Amino acid sequence: MDLVHRFQQYMQETLDVSVDDKVLLTVSGGRDSMLMAHLFIASGYSCVIAHCNFHLREVDADLDEQLVSVFAERNKVPFFARHFQTNAYAKQYGVSTQMAARELRYAWFEELRIQQGVDWIAVAQHQDDHIETVLLNLTRGTGLQGLQGILPKRGNIIRPLLFLSSEEITTHVKELQIPFRDDQSNFSTKYARNKVRLEIIPKFREISAEFDDIMRENIVHFQEAYDLLQSFVLPIREELFMSEDSLIRIKKSKLQPYLHRLPLLFELFKPYDFSKNVLADMREHWNGESGKIFHSPEYELLLDRDDIWLKAKAEKHFSGSAIEIQTSTSFFSFADKLFEISIGGNTSICPSENVLQLDYEKLQFPLKLRFWEEGDYFYPLGMEGKSKKVSDYFIQKKIGRYAKVTIPILINGNGDIVWIVNYRADNRYRITKSTKKVFTLVCK
Numbered sequence: 001m002d003l004v005h006r007f008q009q010y011m012q013e014t015l016d017v018s019v020d021d022k023v024l025l026t027v028s029g030g031r032d033s034m035l036m037a038h039l040f041i042a043s044g045y046s047c048v049i050a051h052c053n054f055h056l057r058e059v060d061a062d063l064d065e066q067l068v069s070v071f072a073e074r075n076k077v078p079f080f081a082r083h084f085q086t087n088a089y090a091k092q093y094g095v096s097t098q099m100a101a102r103e104l105r106y107a108w109f110e111e112l113r114i115q116q117g118v119d120w121i122a123v124a125q126h127q128d129d130h131i132e133t134v135l136l137n138l139t140r141g142t143g144l145q146g147l148q149g150i151l152p153k154r155g156n157i158i159r160p161l162l163f164l165s166s167e168e169i170t171t172h173v174k175e176l177q178i179p180f181r182d183d184q185s186n187f188s189t190k191y192a193r194n195k196v197r198l199e200i201i202p203k204f205r206e207i208s209a210e211f212d213d214i215m216r217e218n219i220v221h222f223q224e225a226y227d228l229l230q231s232f233v234l235p236i237r238e239e240l241f242m243s244e245d246s247l248i249r250i251k252k253s254k255l256q257p258y259l260h261r262l263p264l265l266f267e268l269f270k271p272y273d274f275s276k277n278v279l280a281d282m283r284e285h286w287n288g289e290s291g292k293i294f295h296s297p298e299y300e301l302l303l304d305r306d307d308i309w310l311k312a313k314a315e316k317h318f319s320g321s322a323i324e325i326q327t328s329t330s331f332f333s334f335a336d337k338l339f340e341i342s343i344g345g346n347t348s349i350c351p352s353e354n355v356l357q358l359d360y361e362k363l364q365f366p367l368k369l370r371f372w373e374e375g376d377y378f379y380p381l382g383m384e385g386k387s388k389k390v391s392d393y394f395i396q397k398k399i400g401r402y403a404k405v406t407i408p409i410l411i412n413g414n415g416d417i418v419w420i421v422n423y424r425a426d427n428r429y430r431i432t433k434s435t436k437k438v439f440t441l442v443c444k
Contacts, residue, residue: 029064322370364413
C-alpha cells in the first residue's frame with residue numbers, strides 16, 4: 001500500500017476524520033509538518049495552513065515562514081501566519097520559552113479554528129515523538145495516563161502521522177522531493193525532549209535492536225490498562241459527581257468509602273486536574289473546619305460540612321482585568337496576546353481579523369482593554385444602525401462559556417465597544433471617505 005493510501009486509511013479508521021471535514025494544518029516548515037501538509041493536499045482535504053513565527057531564531061524563523069508561505073501559495077491553500085514576541089511573553093508570565101511558545105500557538109490555533117470554521121487542528125507528531133513522550137512522562141510522575149504517550153485524537157486536535165516513524169518520514173520526504181527546513185534547536189541537548197531523543201533512546205537501541213517495536217507494543221498495553229481502569233472509575237464518578245447549575249456537588253458520605261485509597265481518589269478527580277498532594281491535603285482536613293478551599297489550575301474545591309463543591313475558576317480568573325491605552329502607547333500585551341498601535345494617514349483597508357482600523361478622530365483616549373461583561377453590546381461592522389448583544393454574538397460564533405471570558409474587548413473613552421478582538425469591529429468607528437487619520441491596532 002502506498003503512503004497516500006496508508007494515510008487515508010489512518011485518517012478514516014483510526015481518527016474517524018472524513019475527507020469532507022475542514023482541517024487546520026499546523027506547519028512549521030520542518031520535514032514532519034511539510035509531509036503532513038503534502039498528504040492532506042494529495043488526499044483532497046479542504047485545508048488552511050497556520051504557521052507560527054516565534055522570533056527565536058532570527059533570520060531562520062523568517063526563512064521558515066517564507067518556505068511555508070510559498071508552499072501554501074503553490075498549492076492554493078489559504079495561509080495564515082502569526083508573529084509572537086515569545087521571550088517577552090515568557091518573561092511576563094514566568095514560564096519557560098518552550099512553554100510560552102506552546103501556550104501562544106495553541107491559543108492562536110483555537111482562535112483560528114473558530115474564525116475559519118475548521119473541524120480539526122492537525123499536528124505533525126509521529127511514532128518517535130510517541131515513545132519520547134512516554135519516557136519523559138516517566139520522569140514527571142504522570143502515572144498510568146502519562147504512559148499512554150500521545151493520543152491520536154484529543155478534542156479537536158488530531159495527529160495524522162502517528163502511523164509513521166521519523167525514519168519513514170525522512171525517506172518519503174526525500175522520495176517526494178518535498179521542501180523543508182531543519183530547526184537547528186532540535187539538535188541541542190539543553191532541552192529534555194532532545195536529550196531523550198539524541199542520547200537516551202540510542203542507548204536503549206544498543207541494548208535491543210527491537211526497542212521501538214517493543215515500546216509501541218508496551219504503549220498499546222498501557223492504553224488498554226488505562227481504559228480498563230477508567231471503566232471502573234467512570235461509573236463511580238458519574239454516581240458521586242452531581243451537576244448543579246455551574247457547580248458540581250459530591251456528598252462526603254458517598255466519597256468516604258474511597259477516601260483511604262489515594263490513587264483512586266486521584267483518578268476520580270483527574271478531569272479537574274487536582275494533584276495527589278492537594279487531594280492528600282483535602283483528606284487531612286476531612287473532619288476539620290468547613291469552608292476550606294483547595295485549588296487546581298482550573299478549579300476550586302470547597303470542603304463543606306456535608307458536601308464537596310467543585311467550581312471552575314475561569315470567570316473568576318479573568319474578571320476585573322483591564323488596562324488603559326494612551327495615545328503615546330505603541331506596544332503592549334494583554335490576555336496572552338501582544339498588540340501594536342500605529343496612527344497615520346493611510347486609509348487603505350487591511351482585510352484581516354487581527355488588524356483593527358478605526359477613524360482616529362472619533363476615538364476618545366484613554367481607550368480600555370478588558371473582558372466581556374454582562375450587558376455588553378455593540379454595532380457590528382457591516383450592520384448599519386443595528387446593535388447586538390456581545391453575548392448573542394458569541395452564541396452566533398459558537399464561542400463557549402469559558403472561551404468567551406478570555407476574549408479581549410476594546411472600549412472607547414466614552415464607553416462604546418469598538419472591537420471584539422480578532423472577531424468584529426464596531427460599525428460606528430469604521431474608516432469612511434471622510435476619514436483623515438487612521439488608528440491601527442494589530443493583535444500579534
